[in-house]
C-alpha cells in the first residue's frame with residue numbers, strides 16, 4: 330500500500346498518473362486537506378480517502394504533497410507511524426536534513442515531479458537520504474515509473490532540476506498561449522491555433538528526444554536560407570527571448 334498526504338496540483342497529478350497508467354487504485358490511500366480535492370479525485374479514480382495521517386499506518390511508502398506552510402504539521406503527525414516506511418516529500422522547501430531531523434530514523438527522499446506526470450510523461454528529480462538502500466530506491470522507481478522518468482541527483486542539483494523540469498511546464502504553456510495568440514492575430518480560429526501550437530510542441534519535443542542531432546542543429550534544419558523562420562528567430566533574439574528564459578529560471582531559483 331502507498332499513501333499520499335495532500336492531493337492538490339502535484340499530489341493529484343501524481344496519483345492520476347499512477348492510476349491512469351495501471352497502478353491499482355485499491356493500493357492507494359490519501360489523506361486530504363481542508364479542500365475537497367482528495368474526495369473529488371477519490372470519487373473519480375477509486376482510491377480510499379482518509380481524514381487522519383494515522384490511518385496511513387498500513388502503507389510502506391508515503392508521499393507528502395502539501396505546501397511549505399503545512400509541512401511541519403504533517404511531519405509531526407507522521408512521526409508517530411513512520412517506523413519502517415519510506416517517506417518521499419514533494420514539498421519544494423523540504424530538505425533531507427530537515428526531514429531527517431523531524432522524522433528521526435525514517436528513510437526520507439525529496440522529489441520534484443512535474444505536472445506531465447498526470448499523463449505518464451513526467452520528469453521527476455529525486456534525492457535520497459544516505460540510508461536508502463538499492464531495494465528501497467527500486468521500490469520508489471517502480472512506483473514513480475508509472476508517471477514517467479525518475480532521475481536521482483545530488484541534493485544541491487535538485488532545486489535547479491526542479492526548476493528546469495518542474496516550473497517550466499508553466500513557461501512552455503505561456504509560450505504555447507502566446508503562439509496561439511499570434512495565430513489568432515493573423516486570422517486562425519482559436520481552436521486551430523491551439524491545436525497547431527500544441528501539436529508542434531509535442532512533435533518538436535519528440536523529434537528532439539529521438540534525433541541524434543542536438544536542438545541547435547534541429548533549428549538549423551528549419552531555417553531555410555533567406556526564409557521566414559530565420560527572420561522569426563532573429564526577432565526572438567532581438568526581443569530577448571533566450572535571455573527571458575534564462576531570467577525566468579533565475580527568478581524561479583531565487
Ligand SMILES: NC(=O)C1=CN([C@@H]2O[C@H](COP(=O)(O)OP(=O)(O)OC[C@H]3O[C@@H](n4cnc5c(N)ncnc54)[C@H](O)[C@@H]3O)[C@@H](O)[C@H]2O)C=CC1
Pocket residue numbers: 334335336337338339340360361362363364366394395396397399402403419420421422441442443444495
Ligand atoms: N504544482 C507543481 O507543479 C509542483 C509542486 N511542488 C511542490 O509541492 C507542494 C504542493 O504544491 P501544489 O500541489 O502545487 O499545491 P496545492 O495547494 O495545489 O496542493 C496542496 C494540497 O495539500 C493539501 N493539504 C494542506 N494541508 C494538508 C494536511 N495537513 N493534510 C493533507 N493535505 C493537506 C491542500 O488541501 C492542497 O490540496 C509545494 O511545496 C510545491 O512547491 C513540487 C513539484 C511540482
Ligand SMILES: O=C(O)[C@@H]1CCC=N1
Pocket residue numbers: 421441491492495496
Ligand atoms: O511553483 C512551485 O513552487 C512548484 C515547484 C516546482 C513547480 N511548482
